[in-house]
Amino acid sequence: MTDKVLENAIIIRQEEIATDVYSMWLMTEQIADLATPGQFVAVYCTDGSRLLPRPISICEIDRADHAIRLVYRVVGKGTEEFSGYHTGAQLRVVGPLGNGYPKKSKRALLLGGGIGVPPILQLAKELECEKTIVLGYRDERFLEEEFRAQGNVYIATEDGSFGTQGNVLDAIRENGLDAEIIYACGPMPMLRAVKKYAAEHGIECWISLEERMACGIGACLGCVCKSTKKDSHTHVHNKRICTEGPVFRAEEVDI
Amino acid sequence: MNTSVNLAGVTLKNPILTASGTFGSGQEYAQFVDLNKLGGVVTKGVANVPWEGNPTPRVAEVYGGMLNAIGLQNPGIDVFVERDIPFLTKYDTKIVVNVCGRSEADYVEVVERLADQPVDLLEINISCPNVKEGGIAFGQDPKAAAAITKAVKAVAKQPVVMKLSPNVTDIAYMAQAVEAAGADAVSLINTLTGMKIDVKKRQFALANKTGGMSGPAIHPIAVRMVYQVAQAVKIPIIGMGGVMSAEDALELMLAGATAVSVGTANFTNPRITEEIVEGIKDYMAEQGVDDITELIGAVK
Numbered sequence: 001m002t003d004k005v006l007e008n009a010i011i012i013r014q015e016e017i018a019t020d021v022y023s024m025w026l027m028t029e030q031i032a033d034l035a036t037p038g039q040f041v042a043v044y045c046t047d048g049s050r051l052l053p054r055p056i057s058i059c060e061i062d063r064a065d066h067a068i069r070l071v072y073r074v075v076g077k078g079t080e081e082f083s084g085y086h087t088g089a090q091l092r093v094v095g096p097l098g099n100g101y102p103k104k105s106k107r108a109l110l111l112g113g114g115i116g117v118p119p120i121l122q123l124a125k126e127l128e129c130e131k132t133i134v135l136g137y138r139d140e141r142f143l144e145e146e147f148r149a150q151g152n153v154y155i156a157t158e159d160g161s162f163g164t165q166g167n168v169l170d171a172i173r174e175n176g177l178d179a180e181i182i183y184a185c186g187p188m189p190m191l192r193a194v195k196k197y198a199a200e201h202g203i204e205c206w207i208s209l210e211e212r213m214a215c216g217i218g219a220c221l222g223c224v225c226k227s228t229k230k231d232s233h234t235h236v237h238n239k240r241i242c243t244e245g246p247v248f249r250a251e252e253v254d255i
Numbered sequence: 256m257n258t259s260v261n262l263a264g265v266t267l268k269n270p271i272l273t274a275s276g277t278f279g280s281g282q283e284y285a286q287f288v289d290l291n292k293l294g295g296v297v298t299k300g301v302a303n304v305p306w307e308g309n310p311t312p313r314v315a316e317v318y319g320g321m322l323n324a325i326g327l328q329n330p331g332i333d334v335f336v337e338r339d340i341p342f343l344t345k346y347d348t349k350i351v352v353n354v355c356g357r358s359e360a361d362y363v364e365v366v367e368r369l370a371d372q373p374v375d376l377l378e379i380n381i382s383c384p385n386v387k388e389g390g391i392a393f394g395q396d397p398k399a400a401a402a403i404t405k406a407v408k409a410v411a412k413q414p415v416v417m418k419l420s421p422n423v424t425d426i427a428y429m430a431q432a433v434e435a436a437g438a439d440a441v442s443l444i445n446t447l448t449g450m451k452i453d454v455k456k457r458q459f460a461l462a463n464k465t466g467g468m469s470g471p472a473i474h475p476i477a478v479r480m481v482y483q484v485a486q487a488v489k490i491p492i493i494g495m496g497g498v499m500s501a502e503d504a505l506e507l508m509l510a511g512a513t514a515v516s517v518g519t520a521n522f523t524n525p526r527i528t529e530e531i532v533e534g535i536k537d538y539m540a541e542q543g544v545d546d547i548t549e550l551i552g553a554v555k
Contacts (some may be wrong), residue, residue: 225311
């Protein structure tokens, strides 16, 4: 079964949309057609001193033009390399990888924190039910306009420069938001808090995790997380984030 | 043109294997590589029972290499025999099972279970730097390495390859110890023990603190050690360590390796093993080499 492919994708355009946050549209052969919201791609560096692909979530999928949008933060040498490429440059990419979010017809809360904001944009576009979006930032906001086109948007900033001062849960409480299902992506402390909140309120909850990866395709067992049930690969309690994840039902994982 | 080599009585259609732990049992890579094109698949280490492995982070990139401390997570021999071996037998390639253990009895149990299985070679991992018991503890003591070799040879129905650690004073001495104990071949090098610290967080990059370093940065060490071992023993060598290209693989063969395992490069390019097989054929055509065995240990 071909569910993922190795391609030379071509950069259609790239721009810095916030400090150290870049938006890159890539023309792909098959990845855009295969991808679903919440999946990621592994992007390879050209510099031979950097061996491991960088796992980057898919922010938007343009199936008509066979393109995907990656929005990533420059955090090291690899992402710094990517940020320097211009229109027309080629990047080796494997994808789409992992399992995305299940799209359910339930009143939804979409929660994104920091660089966990981009992966929920395509989900917001594809969910046809009633949805409320809560975005959390340290200070500088990005992708806000794209989300406002998809539903009601609430913002939390840690420095209080816009919206609710605090995190996404503070914004939920301040605005009395409610839902039947939560889809979340963000830093681990946020996901832990969201998981707890959902459990307390009896809300179905799906979260997207990240971890240092090597192969990206399920072979090396580098990116496991503790799971409540035995995993299908090793039959212990280690689910592979790249393969069984990155999106998990919150109860599935011990975070 | 002959690209086949004889490794301890097993004919590989070409010398390219996958390094244990980087390729699973081939399932994940079969989407990118035609496994029929490889000399063989060396599986991830399998123990008598499932092992959970180490906490995360388990991997970190370093300049020209990477560190890993997976800790030999594996499903144990029962699942392996039911799931992984039947998958590999669908392909026209040799099956090399990497065996790990915490004690001599663990290794023996796994090897006994594999006796009636369609497996071509056994690679005994006495060199994993990331587990507290077993692993490297056996690979740094020539007496312990010889004892494991003898115990495994006593029950093995397939040729036994002992996988050696570079984290020793004299790897040739270790190779001689396992040869004298009856090993049919040796493979080297496993990873070099390394460490990375995140200076901003003031934390170790790996939860295990130390990890095994692999990748192109260690390749010259592998070439040197394969050469030293080739001068010291008569049994064949599987060479490995930072092979990123056909040229790197050929270097190890010229230094004395009969076969070559490709590891970390799979992470950089999931198609690399097949590309290296093609690259070796191109080299042979360009250089007028009719028989690849001419190259083994050709540089003295």
